[in-house]
Amino acid sequence: MSVRVQTFGYSFRDAPDTDVVADVRDIPGIVVNGHEDSNGLDPDVQDSVMGSTRAQEWRDELVAEATERDGDASLAIGCSQGRHRSVALAEVVAAALREDGHVVTTDHLDIDASPADTAAHRPGGRMGKHENRYWGDRTPPKTKAEFFNAVTTPVTGEAGVEVATIRMYGPIDSYGGWWGISTSDIGEVLDQLPDSVETIILRLNSPGGEVSEAVAILNMLRAHKASIVAVVDGLAASAASVIAVGCDETVMSPGTQMMIHSPWSFAMGNATDLRKVASTLDSFEATIVEIYAGKAGEKDWAALLAEETWLPAKDAVELGLADRVAVIPDAGETATVGDDIDDDEDLVEDVAHLRVAATLTPAASAPGDPHTGKETAVAFSTDQLNTMRASLGLADDADETAILAAVAARRAPAVPEGVEMIDATALDELRAQARAGVEAREQQITEQRERLVDGAIAKGKFAAARRDHFLALHKADPEGTTAIINSLAENTIPVAELGFDADGETVKASEDVAYAAAASRLGITIGA
Numbered sequence: 459m460s461v462r463v464q465t466f467g468y469s470f471r472d473a474p475d476t477d478v479v480a481d482v483r484d485i486p487g488i489v490v491n492g493h494e495d496s497n498g499l500d501p502d503v504q505d506s507v508m509g510s511t512r513a514q515e516w517r518d519e520l521v522a523e524a525t526e527r528d529g530d531a532s533l534a535i536g537c538s539q540g541r542h543r544s545v546a547l548a549e550v551v552a553a554a555l556r557e558d559g560h561v562v563t564t565d566h567l568d569i570d571a572s573p574a575d576t577a578a579h580r581p582g583g584r585m586g587k588h589e590n591r592y593w594g595d596r597t598p599p600k601t602k603a604e605f606f607n608a609v610t611t612p613v614t615g616e617a618g619v620e621v622a623t624i625r626m627y628g629p630i631d632s633y634g635g636w637w638g639i640s641t642s643d644i645g646e647v648l649d650q651l652p653d654s655v656e657t658i659i660l661r662l663n664s665p666g667g668e669v670s671e672a673v674a675i676l677n678m679l680r681a682h683k684a685s686i687v688a689v690v691d692g693l694a695a696s697a698a699s700v701i702a703v704g705c706d707e708t709v710m711s712p713g714t715q716m717m718i719h720s721p722w723s724f725a726m727g728n729a730t731d732l733r734k735v736a737s738t739l740d741s742f743e744a745t746i747v748e749i750y751a752g753k754a755g756e757k758d759w760a761a762l763l764a765e766e767t768w769l770p771a772k773d774a775v776e777l778g779l780a781d782r783v784a785v786i787p788d789a790g791e792t793a794t795v796g797d798d799i800d801d802d803e804d805l806v807e808d809v810a811h812l813r814v815a816a817t818l819t820p821a822a823s824a825p826g827d828p829h830t831g832k833e834t835a836v837a838f839s840t841d842q843l844n845t846m847r848a849s850l851g852l853a854d855d856a857d858e859t860a861i862l863a864a865v866a867a868r869r870a871p872a873v874p875e876g877v878e879m880i881d882a883t884a885l886d887e888l889r890a891q892a893r894a895g896v897e898a899r900e901q902q903i904t905e906q907r908e909r910l911v912d913g914a915i916a917k918g919k920f921a922a923a924r925r926d927h928f929l930a931l932h933k934a935d936p937e938g939t940t941a942i943i944n945s946l947a948e949n950t951i952p953v954a955e956l957g958f959d960a961d962g963e964t965v966k967a968s969e970d971v972a973y974a975a976a977a978s979r980l981g982i983t984i985g986a
Contacts, residue, residue: 461555462562463563463565464533465536465548465565469540471568476534482536482547485510497541497569498566507543508547516547520535521555540566540567545569548564620652622658623788624647626661626663627691629665630666630701655684656685657684658685658686662688662693662701666717679701688705688707688708689709690774691711693717696717700749702716703750709782709784715770718769719766720763754778907929910940911929911932
């Protein structure tokens with residue numbers, strides 16, 4: 459049996475027409491630092507991808523799908539960019555099938571694709587006004603952090619309220635990745651927020667994008683238990699205005715703009731086709747008006763939208779689409795989140811380590827609690843569960859109940875037998891006393907060394923000029939040097955002066971003569 463395995467990126471094309479299509483974007487992202495030019499053919503990338511439990515499940519499922527077919531089979535594996543996860547998984551699946559004796563060919567359609575390639579792959583009717591979609595005439599950025607990130611540095615506020623800050627500084631686009639901010643991006647951030655977060659500051663500077671994606675993002679934010687404060691930092695245009703207006707509070711920073719207009723599209727076809735498109739646009743406009751009217755009340759929205767109305771900060775407040783004009787302080791370092799962008803030199807695709815920034819809650823424009831009583835259920839992410847399982851030594855399929863039980867059962871390690879606990883202050887005192895004892899002992903040894911060497915010099919065993927030499931020898935080898943000094947003969951170096959007896963008493967001249975005479979009789983000559 460022969461098997462054809464293709465990979466592709468959802469950012470560049472729809473899934474190929476194959477027997478089996480696997481959307482593997484649920485495999486956790488990988489860290490590409492230092493591997494910006496690599497892809498899933500790199501063994502290191504393969505190891506990183508296949509380290510995920512989900513990737514291993516996909517491998518087993520795809521191998522089974524291919525082998526259970528009667529004839530030839532074709533598989534298509536897609537991830538965001540078609541470069542890392544899909545390629546790595548495809549190579550592993552192909553290797554497993556070859557080991558079973560199957561003939562396998564692989565075709566990685568988007569492994570070398572770039573953002574500009576999207577226009578070539580996507581049908582024109584799905585591209586929008588420009589080949590760069592909602593980036594307009596601008597070149598899409600290379601890093602997600604350039605237009606979407608979340609505050610991660612905790613700061614304690616006076617009221618003890620934790621505030622998470624999310625920055626949306628780019629277009630709203632279901633494609634995600636380079637093309638803009640998707641519902642998935644926002645969802646990944648919200649999934650990481652702890653229950654203690656009471657306010658989310660959503661900072662906006664966006665030209666807009668897909669209406670349905672904007673509504674989905676708005677509803678995700680509304681579904682969170684925290685109060686949502688939208689802060690327009692530059693522009694909230696088109697679909698971005700829908701998000702801004704729909705939050706619990708809307709704050710226009712000084713000098714900012716809001717733009718509202720009727721949704722637009724383009725189409726090809728006969729009169730019936732075009733009428734369907736017009737009807738769809740009317741439906742989208744009704745959705746937009748519902749959100750605007752929920753904030754600002756009944757207005758001549760049809761005229762305002764048809765005219766493409768631009769609203770400076772003050773005018774947005776006067777129209778009722780914003781609550782006030784104010785500067786809301788920012789806080790914290792940022793971490794990139796969202797789909798993988800392979801060219802980002804510092805990109806970490808895995809967002810499991812996002813933390814929350816705690817800052818002062820901004821003052822509301824009206825009395826009362828802006829909290830709307832929304833329900834929430836924030837679950838652990840797959841990566842968080844995998845990390846806890848590994849840390850606790852649990853099986854890969856351990857559920858949250860088993861994880862919590864293991865955490866509760868964990869206790870501080872017992873003190874080994876023979877080991878005594880001691881107060882830190884008492885330990886410092888013992889160390890100080892030990893140092894003093896060592897210094898005193900060293901002083902005793904030095905004095906003993908000097909007494910030994912000076913005594914040997916006094917007995918004429920060696921010259922005084924050799925004192926430092928013997929001191930150094932004794933310091934290096936006390937026992938050996940002591941034995942050498944004790945073995946040296948005394949008076950090798952004369953130490954008694956002429957005219958003195960052994961006790962240092964002066965000898966009289968008459969006694970000298972007597973000694974000399976006695977010595978002469980014994981045949982001994984006394985020199986001068």
